[in-house]
Each structure stands twice: as C-alpha cells, then as structure tokens.
Amino acid sequence: MIDKIDDKNLKLKTEELNDICDECKEKDESVTQNLILTGFKLCKSCRLSKTIFPL
Secondary structure (H helix, E strand, C coil): CCCCCCHHHHHHHHHHCCCECCCCCCECCHHHHHHHHHCCCCCHHHHHHHHHCCC
C-alpha cells in the first residue's frame, strides 16, 4: 500500500535540509551532504574538528 505523505511531515523534512550547521550555526552546502552520510548536521570544518577533538 502506498502511504500518503502528510504536509506536516514533508515540512519537517524540508526544514532539516536548510544547510545550517548545528555547531557553528553557519550556512554551508556540506551540511546536507554530511547529514546524508553520517546523520549529523555538521559543516565540513565542524566535522573535522569533532573528528580530531571528539570532546
């Protein structure tokens, strides 16, 4: 069976893809790429710093 997509759920999913990093709050296109790859909304510089300094 095909489920209907709710407008509310669709709006929540599009808000997640706004390219704003959760750590530094800057807009970067790598945020969506990292969200797809890792599940975290981090830009490439925050991802690198979290990899080197995981605290």
